[in-house]
Amino acid sequence: MYYLDTGEKLLLKNGGRRMKEIKDYEEKIVIRAYKDQRVGARRLEKILDQDYGIHIPHNRIHKILLKNNMAKENEKKKRPRKKWIRYERKHSLSLLHLDWHTSEYNGKEVCVVMDDASRKILTGGEFENEKQEHVIKLMDNVLKEYSHIMEIREILTDRGSQFYANKRDKNNEANNNFEKYIIEKGIMHIVSRSHHPQTNGKLEK
Numbered sequence: 001m002y003y004l005d006t007g008e009k010l011l012l013k014n015g016g017r018r019m020k021e022i023k024d025y026e027e028k029i030v031i032r033a034y035k036d037q038r039v040g041a042r043r044l045e046k047i048l049d050q051d052y053g054i055h056i057p058h059n060r061i062h063k064i065l066l067k068n069n070m071a072k073e074n075e076k077k078k079r080p081r082k083k084w085i086r087y088e089r090k091h092s093l094s095l096l097h098l099d100w101h102t103s104e105y106n107g108k109e110v111c112v113v114m115d116d117a118s119r120k121i122l123t124g125g126e127f128e129n130e131k132q133e134h135v136i137k138l139m140d141n142v143l144k145e146y147s148h149i150m151e152i153r154e155i156l157t158d159r160g161s162q163f164y165a166n167k168r169d170k171n172n173e174a175n176n177n178f179e180k181y182i183i184e185k186g187i188m189h190i191v192s193r194s195h196h197p198q199t200n201g202k203l204e205k
Contacts, residue, residue: 022064026056030064041065089117093150095190096122096142097203098157100130111135113142114203116156122146130162132178139181155182156190158200164191 002010029052033044041062048054048061065071089095095116103110103126111134112124123141127134143152157163165174182189192199 020060022060022067026060027064027067029054030056030061031068031070034065034070041071091150092117092120093146093152095154095156096152097200098135098138098155098163099200099203100160100162111138111162112203113138116202119202130160132162132176135162135178136181139185143185152185152187154188154190156192156200158192158197159194164189 002008029048030044033047033052037044037047039047041058044061045056045058048056062071066073092115097114097116098111100109100111102108106126108126108128109130110124110126111130113122114120115122122145123138125134125138139155146152159166161176163176163178165176165179167174179189197204
Protein backbone atom coordinates (compact mmCIF):
# COMPACT_ATOMS: atom_id res chain seq x y z
CA MET A 1 0.00 0.00 0.00
CA TYR A 2 2.89 2.37 0.76
CA TYR A 3 4.36 1.71 -2.70
CA LEU A 4 0.97 2.16 -4.44
CA ASP A 5 0.35 5.43 -2.60
CA THR A 6 3.82 6.96 -2.95
CA GLY A 7 5.56 5.09 -5.78
CA GLU A 8 8.56 4.58 -3.47
CA LYS A 9 9.96 1.44 -1.88
CA LEU A 10 9.38 1.04 1.83
CA LEU A 11 12.71 1.04 3.66
CA LEU A 12 12.91 -1.69 6.28
CA LYS A 13 14.00 -0.74 9.77
CA ASN A 14 16.61 -2.67 11.70
CA GLY A 15 15.05 -5.45 13.79
CA GLY A 16 15.20 -5.82 17.54
CA ARG A 17 14.57 -3.50 20.45
CA ARG A 18 16.49 -0.29 20.91
CA MET A 19 19.08 -0.41 23.65
CA LYS A 20 18.06 1.71 26.65
CA GLU A 21 20.71 3.86 28.26
CA ILE A 22 21.78 2.78 31.73
CA LYS A 23 20.56 5.37 34.22
CA ASP A 24 22.73 6.67 37.05
CA TYR A 25 20.40 5.46 39.81
CA GLU A 26 20.37 1.95 38.28
CA GLU A 27 24.14 1.82 38.21
CA LYS A 28 24.45 3.05 41.80
CA ILE A 29 21.93 0.57 43.19
CA VAL A 30 23.46 -2.39 41.31
CA ILE A 31 26.98 -1.52 42.53
CA ARG A 32 25.69 -1.15 46.08
CA ALA A 33 23.85 -4.49 45.97
CA TYR A 34 26.87 -6.23 44.44
CA LYS A 35 29.22 -4.92 47.15
CA ASP A 36 26.78 -6.15 49.81
CA GLN A 37 26.16 -9.61 48.32
CA ARG A 38 29.01 -10.42 45.87
CA VAL A 39 26.77 -12.52 43.60
CA GLY A 40 26.12 -12.69 39.86
CA ALA A 41 23.60 -10.82 37.73
CA ARG A 42 20.78 -13.40 37.93
CA ARG A 43 20.91 -13.54 41.72
CA LEU A 44 21.19 -9.75 41.94
CA GLU A 45 18.03 -9.42 39.86
CA LYS A 46 16.07 -11.30 42.56
CA ILE A 47 17.76 -9.40 45.40
CA LEU A 48 16.86 -6.06 43.83
CA ASP A 49 13.26 -7.22 43.44
CA GLN A 50 12.93 -8.47 47.02
CA ASP A 51 15.11 -6.15 49.08
CA TYR A 52 15.17 -2.91 47.07
CA GLY A 53 11.74 -3.02 45.41
CA ILE A 54 13.16 -2.32 41.96
CA HIS A 55 13.30 -4.60 38.92
CA ILE A 56 16.33 -4.46 36.64
CA PRO A 57 16.76 -7.32 34.11
CA HIS A 58 19.83 -9.49 34.69
CA ASN A 59 21.25 -8.67 31.23
CA ARG A 60 21.20 -5.00 32.15
CA ILE A 61 22.75 -5.76 35.54
CA HIS A 62 25.51 -7.76 33.84
CA LYS A 63 26.36 -4.80 31.59
CA ILE A 64 26.65 -2.54 34.63
CA LEU A 65 28.93 -5.07 36.35
CA LEU A 66 31.10 -5.38 33.22
CA LYS A 67 31.37 -1.60 32.95
CA ASN A 68 32.64 -1.43 36.55
CA ASN A 69 34.98 -4.45 36.31
CA MET A 70 32.79 -6.48 38.66
CA ALA A 71 32.16 -9.31 36.18
CA LYS A 72 33.84 -11.03 33.26
CA GLU A 73 32.60 -11.95 29.80
CA ASN A 74 31.66 -15.59 29.34
CA GLU A 75 33.53 -16.66 26.20
CA LYS A 76 31.26 -19.67 25.69
CA LYS A 77 28.19 -17.42 25.44
CA LYS A 78 29.91 -15.20 22.88
CA ARG A 79 30.23 -18.06 20.39
CA PRO A 80 27.85 -17.94 17.40
CA ARG A 81 24.66 -19.90 17.95
CA LYS A 82 23.87 -23.03 16.00
CA LYS A 83 21.89 -22.45 12.83
CA TRP A 84 18.16 -22.53 13.56
CA ILE A 85 16.44 -25.42 11.82
CA ARG A 86 12.79 -24.99 10.89
CA TYR A 87 10.74 -27.90 12.22
CA GLU A 88 8.29 -28.88 9.52
CA ARG A 89 6.89 -32.06 8.02
CA LYS A 90 7.35 -32.60 4.30
CA HIS A 91 3.85 -33.96 3.62
CA SER A 92 0.47 -32.61 4.67
CA LEU A 93 -1.61 -34.76 7.05
CA SER A 94 1.46 -36.69 8.25
CA LEU A 95 1.27 -34.77 11.56
CA LEU A 96 -1.59 -32.80 13.13
CA HIS A 97 -1.47 -30.37 16.07
CA LEU A 98 -4.34 -30.08 18.57
CA ASP A 99 -4.78 -27.56 21.37
CA TRP A 100 -7.32 -25.62 23.42
CA HIS A 101 -7.44 -21.93 24.27
CA THR A 102 -9.96 -19.52 25.77
CA SER A 103 -11.42 -17.03 23.28
CA GLU A 104 -10.71 -13.36 23.98
CA TYR A 105 -13.97 -12.43 22.23
CA ASN A 106 -16.65 -14.46 23.98
CA GLY A 107 -14.85 -16.43 26.72
CA LYS A 108 -15.66 -19.80 25.14
CA GLU A 109 -13.20 -22.69 24.96
CA VAL A 110 -11.79 -23.11 21.44
CA CYS A 111 -10.16 -26.25 20.06
CA VAL A 112 -8.55 -26.40 16.62
CA VAL A 113 -6.80 -29.07 14.56
CA MET A 114 -3.90 -27.83 12.43
CA ASP A 115 -1.83 -29.53 9.74
CA ASP A 116 1.91 -29.27 10.43
CA ALA A 117 3.24 -29.01 6.87
CA SER A 118 0.75 -26.49 5.45
CA ARG A 119 -0.28 -24.88 8.77
CA LYS A 120 -3.87 -25.02 7.58
CA ILE A 121 -6.56 -25.15 10.27
CA LEU A 122 -8.44 -28.28 9.22
CA THR A 123 -11.29 -27.85 11.66
CA GLY A 124 -12.18 -26.14 14.92
CA GLY A 125 -15.00 -25.40 17.29
CA GLU A 126 -16.18 -23.24 20.20
CA PHE A 127 -17.50 -25.03 23.27
CA GLU A 128 -18.70 -24.21 26.77
CA ASN A 129 -16.03 -26.48 28.30
CA GLU A 130 -13.00 -28.58 27.41
CA LYS A 131 -14.02 -32.21 27.01
CA GLN A 132 -12.59 -35.28 25.32
CA GLU A 133 -15.89 -35.74 23.46
CA HIS A 134 -15.43 -32.41 21.68
CA VAL A 135 -11.91 -33.32 20.56
CA ILE A 136 -13.11 -36.69 19.27
CA LYS A 137 -15.91 -34.96 17.34
CA LEU A 138 -13.40 -32.62 15.69
CA MET A 139 -11.15 -35.54 14.76
CA ASP A 140 -14.14 -37.33 13.24
CA ASN A 141 -14.66 -34.25 11.06
CA VAL A 142 -11.01 -34.27 9.96
CA LEU A 143 -11.01 -37.97 9.11
CA LYS A 144 -14.26 -37.64 7.19
CA GLU A 145 -12.99 -34.64 5.22
CA TYR A 146 -9.34 -35.52 4.58
CA SER A 147 -8.60 -39.25 5.06
CA HIS A 148 -9.27 -39.96 1.36
CA ILE A 149 -6.26 -37.73 0.52
CA MET A 150 -3.74 -39.35 2.85
CA GLU A 151 -3.71 -41.48 5.97
CA ILE A 152 -3.19 -39.39 9.11
CA ARG A 153 -0.19 -40.93 10.88
CA GLU A 154 0.53 -38.84 13.97
CA ILE A 155 -1.06 -36.30 16.32
CA LEU A 156 0.84 -33.88 18.58
CA THR A 157 -0.81 -32.53 21.75
CA ASP A 158 0.17 -31.21 25.16
CA ARG A 159 -0.46 -33.18 28.36
CA GLY A 160 -3.91 -31.70 29.00
CA SER A 161 -6.42 -34.16 30.46
CA GLN A 162 -8.55 -33.83 27.32
CA PHE A 163 -5.77 -35.51 25.33
CA TYR A 164 -3.65 -37.49 27.78
CA ALA A 165 -4.10 -39.24 31.13
CA ASN A 166 -1.20 -38.28 33.37
CA LYS A 167 -2.16 -40.93 35.96
CA ARG A 168 -1.30 -44.32 34.46
CA ASP A 169 -1.05 -47.89 35.72
CA LYS A 170 2.06 -50.06 35.87
CA ASN A 171 1.54 -51.05 32.21
CA ASN A 172 1.48 -47.35 31.21
CA GLU A 173 -2.21 -47.61 30.37
CA ALA A 174 -4.97 -45.21 31.41
CA ASN A 175 -8.67 -44.57 30.98
CA ASN A 176 -8.76 -41.77 28.42
CA ASN A 177 -11.35 -41.81 25.63
CA PHE A 178 -9.29 -39.70 23.25
CA GLU A 179 -6.25 -41.96 23.60
CA LYS A 180 -8.43 -45.01 22.98
CA TYR A 181 -9.96 -43.28 19.95
CA ILE A 182 -6.67 -42.57 18.17
CA ILE A 183 -5.38 -46.07 18.95
CA GLU A 184 -8.48 -47.49 17.26
CA LYS A 185 -7.81 -45.23 14.26
CA GLY A 186 -4.17 -46.38 14.07
CA ILE A 187 -2.77 -42.90 14.78
CA MET A 188 0.40 -42.42 16.84
CA HIS A 189 0.07 -39.94 19.73
CA ILE A 190 3.06 -37.62 20.32
CA VAL A 191 2.89 -35.83 23.68
CA SER A 192 4.84 -32.63 24.31
CA ARG A 193 7.27 -32.32 27.19
CA SER A 194 5.84 -31.03 30.47
CA HIS A 195 5.91 -27.23 30.86
CA HIS A 196 7.29 -26.85 27.32
CA PRO A 197 4.64 -25.20 25.09
CA GLN A 198 7.27 -24.59 22.38
CA THR A 199 6.82 -28.23 21.28
CA ASN A 200 3.37 -27.27 20.04
CA GLY A 201 4.55 -23.77 19.16
CA LYS A 202 2.89 -23.41 15.76
CA LEU A 203 -0.54 -23.85 17.25
CA GLU A 204 0.32 -21.87 20.39
CA LYS A 205 1.17 -18.91 18.15
